[in-house]
Amino acid sequence: MSHVVIDTKNLLCPMPVIRTQDAISNLQSGDTLSVLTTDPGSKIDIPTWCRINHHSVLAIEEHDHVITISIKVGEV
């Protein structure tokens, strides 16, 4: 299992979703991904994208305007 971090800070919707989608396309089921974003819309859009693509959001944390969304990759 691998863990990847992608930095999408200062990008706005839908770019954080696109970067998440592209990163997950290179991962395996069970791998984890942390997405760093400053776009508040990502707190809705990335979990929605994960639900429709059968990935799991493990946590959403926010410190100093930086949001970290942790994802476990489902079946790819």
Next chain:
Amino acid sequence: MINAMTNTQPKAIALISGGLDSMLAAKLIQDQGVHVEGINFFTGFCVEGHTHAIRRKQHNKPRRNNALWVAETLGIKLHIIDVVETYKDVVINSKHGYGAAMNPCLDCKVFMVKNAKDWMQKHDFDFIITGEVVGQRPMSQTKNRMPIVERRSETQDILLRPLCAHHFPETRPEREGWVDRDTLLNLSGRGRSSQIAMAKEYGYDDYAQPAGGCCFLTDKTYSRKLTDLWLSRGERKYELDDIMLLKVGRHLRPRSNFKMIIAREEGETNFLTGYKKRYTHLFSTSHGGPLVLIDGQLHEDDFALAAEITARFSQGKNAPVVTIDICQKDKAVQTLSVTPCSENNIQKDWCL
């Protein structure tokens, strides 16, 4: 329905804009047992997405991506494709012309259907669905112009428009029996009553309202700013940051060599802050006020004017003196104390 050649469930890729029509088109085909997935192209000019994330005053509505909402409601996968680079040619070199603003709608539709076809072939899907309705849009959705889309994208037999299929010849999905033509519709015109009735029947009550379209290129003010950008640079080119910045702030061009992008509220200031390292910028240190980015070259003899204008939009606009910092890349910060520009001295033709 079964694809007789492969003995599998037929698969369709649906162009999902986030609006109601493409949602209904996908639903009609999904209900016939076809496996449907959605595709959404990010051109950089999309109205939703970036705009709802920037301005705080627009935060009274939930900040969602409507294409994702549609996909989740339909229970289909959605593939969001970044086409910012390849889309430039559509905007800059329109073959079929622009609409009332800088909107190359017909070229855009050709581009999207062609890209959907490429995706379809790569992923072994069978046909493409769009939510187009005959007569709904003067540039791209008329009975005479819609066939141009399939001709130029070479999708004559695999492009299905479920909402208005009866206005066109049968396509392969209908002939093969993957889709029952009798269940497809013959909608036309700009009216929305049929679509709204269908949405009600399906129980969709939170779909995106078509308020002003989904593309900034249909907006005359935005298009004026894009044209100004090209004129000021002497060439028709842009990067993603350029077209993002056209969406934000008040734009003033006091002199041909520079433009000022003035944040209108806190959300825009926060957004422009992300560009401070790359752009010359000004702000008041003596009073509250917006962050101002400079696009172009600010010469020393422009400093006073730029500072006076920045002061005009600060909370010190009526003060006798306002202190402004001018920050240029790799240079020491310059501090000027200026009298704010009066309202009368802001020339109308500066405002883009």
